[in-house]
Amino acid sequence: MTDNPIFEVDVLSRPSVAASSSQSDNDRYVTDITYTMNYKPEINPLLIDFSFLLAGLRAPSIKTACELGFGQGLSLNFHAAGSTISWYGNDFNLKHVLFAEELAKASGTNCLLSPQAFRAFCARDDLPDFDFICLHGIWSWIDDENRSIIVEFLQRKLKPGGVAYVSYNALPGMTDVMPIRKMLSEHASLANHDEGDLASKIENAIAFVEKFLAINPKLSSSFPHMMQRLNHIKKQPKQYLAHEYFNSDWKPVHFTDMKSVLEPAGLQFACSANLIDHFSDIYLDQDQIDFLNSIDDVSMRESMKDSIINQQFRADYWIKDPQPLSPADKDAALKAIRVVLVKDFEKMTPEFMTYMGTASLHQSVCDPILAVLSDYKPHSLHDIHQAVEALSLSIEQVLRVVAIFIAKEDLALANSDEVIEQVSHSCERINTYLLARGTIADDVNYMVSPLTGGGVLVPNIEQLYLVGRRRKLPDPVSWMKFAWDVNYSRIGGILGEEPGSTMPEDDFGDELKAHVHQWGGKKLPILLALKIK
Numbered sequence: 408m409t410d411n412p413i414f415e416v417d418v419l420s421r422p423s424v425a426a427s428s429s430q431s432d433n434d435r436y437v438t439d440i441t442y443t444m445n446y447k448p449e450i451n452p453l454l455i456d457f458s459f460l461l462a463g464l465r466a467p468s469i470k471t472a473c474e475l476g477f478g479q480g481l482s483l484n485f486h487a488a489g490s491t492i493s494w495y496g497n498d499f500n501l502k503h504v505l506f507a508e509e510l511a512k513a514s515g516t517n518c519l520l521s522p523q524a525f526r527a528f529c530a531r532d533d534l535p536d537f538d539f540i541c542l543h544g545i546w547s548w549i550d551d552e553n554r555s556i557i558v559e560f561l562q563r564k565l566k567p568g569g570v571a572y573v574s575y576n577a578l579p580g581m582t583d584v585m586p587i588r589k590m591l592s593e594h595a596s597l598a599n600h601d602e603g604d605l606a607s608k609i610e611n612a613i614a615f616v617e618k619f620l621a622i623n624p625k626l627s628s629s630f631p632h633m634m635q636r637l638n639h640i641k642k643q644p645k646q647y648l649a650h651e652y653f654n655s656d657w658k659p660v661h662f663t664d665m666k667s668v669l670e671p672a673g674l675q676f677a678c679s680a681n682l683i684d685h686f687s688d689i690y691l692d693q694d695q696i697d698f699l700n701s702i703d704d705v706s707m708r709e710s711m712k713d714s715i716i717n718q719q720f721r722a723d724y725w726i727k728d729p730q731p732l733s734p735a736d737k738d739a740a741l742k743a744i745r746v747v748l749v750k751d752f753e754k755m756t757p758e759f760m761t762y763m764g765t766a767s768l769h770q771s772v773c774d775p776i777l778a779v780l781s782d783y784k785p786h787s788l789h790d791i792h793q794a795v796e797a798l799s800l801s802i803e804q805v806l807r808v809v810a811i812f813i814a815k816e817d818l819a820l821a822n823s824d825e826v827i828e829q830v831s832h833s834c835e836r837i838n839t840y841l842l843a844r845g846t847i848a849d850d851v852n853y854m855v856s857p858l859t860g861g862g863v864l865v866p867n868i869e870q871l872y873l874v875g876r877r878r879k880l881p882d883p884v885s886w887m888k889f890a891w892d893v894n895y896s897r898i899g900g901i902l903g904e905e906p907g908s909t910m911p912e913d914d915f916g917d918e919l920k921a922h923v924h925q926w927g928g929k930k931l932p933i934l935l936a937l938k939i940k
């Protein structure tokens with residue numbers, strides 16, 4: 408969250424958040440440290456059509472959508488600005504809602520953004536029924552009562568055929584984090600000494616667990632990766648740690664338990680929103696595949712797959728009344744779903760990460776497909792398939808390659824030309840706001856593309872180059888000088904690699920010149936193709 412006084416003034420002029428959320432909710436969930444400025448491509452509605460095509464299911468048309476607990480609201484606002492969908496959402500942290508509202512005002516979209524807690528928001532009688540309800544990073548971090556409120560909301564407000572997206576910390580993969588998390592949160596809340604604010608409590612709690620692990624406790628023999636986990640935790644920003652580990656509630660669950668909770672709301676498991684999950688034949692060996700195939704019950708199979716890969720985090724679509732994809736639906740989906748290259752074509756590699764390590768696509772299959780996309784324009788799956796006809800690839804092979812490059816975030820799903828036209832103005836407005844903000848704060852590292860209807864990584868330094876370019880400064884070196892000046896007046900230098908550090912003045916010149924020339928030659932053309940300027 409920015410320290411800019413403008414936002415603080417807004418906070419004071421708003422009604423107290425206590426008016427709309429219960430005391431117990433605020434007591435249980437961290438509110439004194441705001442959440443990170445995240446963008447989550449997993450909840451871009453465009454991903455539903457593609458995932459459902461892979462799963463052989465008919466995807467609903469999404470007109471109304473709701474994001475519960477939207478955090479800073481970057482994802483919600485990007486998805487609202489970049490689509491024709493009406494978005495609704497809530498988050499009980501008033502600072503989050505104020506920032507989200509700034510973005511909504513900037514883009515001109517009519518989102519309903521409520522500072523109410525789930526209890527009050529889900530009980531409202533003025534909300535429409537939704538085609539899509541999503542909650543990312545919520546389920547494992549709230550109490551049972553709030554989980555019941557959300558299940559009831561899904562049952563009542565999700566339309567027949569509607570899709571729910573729910574992500575959560577999964578078992579068995581999170582088993583060895585459970586004792587660490589318990590020690591961290593208990594140290595922060597129970598330790599009997601004056602430790603100041605939550606940020607210092609987090610630091611002290613981490614130091615405490617580190618000390619504990621150093622005395623060779625027997626617990627480490629049951630969970631040999633605890634130190635590794637703690638070292639990973641130490642590297643995360645406090646904003647993230649506060650929300651991940653320092654709430655009263657932190658509950659990883661098994662897939663089958665999730666199913667038992669959601670089924671009474673009329674929801675059935677549709678498929679994973681993590682595209683790699685759709686290709687277990689790539690990362691499981693034959694014995695593992697045979698073992699899973701011997702299990703009749705679909706959910707038991709899914710759960711045992713989690714145990715094979717030691718699943719730590721699930722992000723799934725659930726649906727009311729799933730319908731299989733007919734041949735006509737499949738044909739329509741192949742023509743309607745489009746993808747666009749969002750990273751440097753020359754840097755594409757066939758390797759990708761799976762749950763079991765690195766895998767690789769056949770170069771002979773992925774090269775021709777990527778070549779079709781090398782113009783940085785959207786292409787339908789149907790057109791890509793036709794364009795590589797000479798190689799006699801099946802449509803399934805094309806889908807597989809495309810899915811893996813989407814999972815790697817090298818490709819993104821793209822809107823239709825008609826939608827791009829309709830949403831370009833709202834995306835341009837939100838980007839203009841973000842660029843102006845980028846000259847006073849460096850915490851938002853994304854901009855929105857009307858092509859992808861979602862966020863694209865544009866770190867602050869690149870945002871400043873774009874501002875320099877917008878100001879018609881003549882060449883990359885002048886954009887770089889502009890970025891230097893802005894950062895100099897803001898923080899006394901250009902940000903170095905270490906958080907909070909600045910590069911010495913002597914060093915920055917050549918390094919930054921090389922950076923801006925590289926950026927101007929390689930990344931800028933991609934951003935312009937994505938209509939980010």
Ligand SMILES: C[S@@+](CC[C@H](N)C(=O)[O-])C[C@H]1O[C@@H](n2cnc3c(N)ncnc32)[C@H](O)[C@@H]1O
Pocket residue numbers: 432436442445447475476477478479497498499500503523524525526542543544545548549553650651
């Ligand atoms: C871990 S953050 C995730 C934010 C966002 N969904 C994302 O993925 O970036 C959880 C969010 O849920 C909100 N939250 C937690 N409990 C809530 C409640 N009872 N009612 C409304 N919002 C709540 C918090 O303020 C926080 O912004």
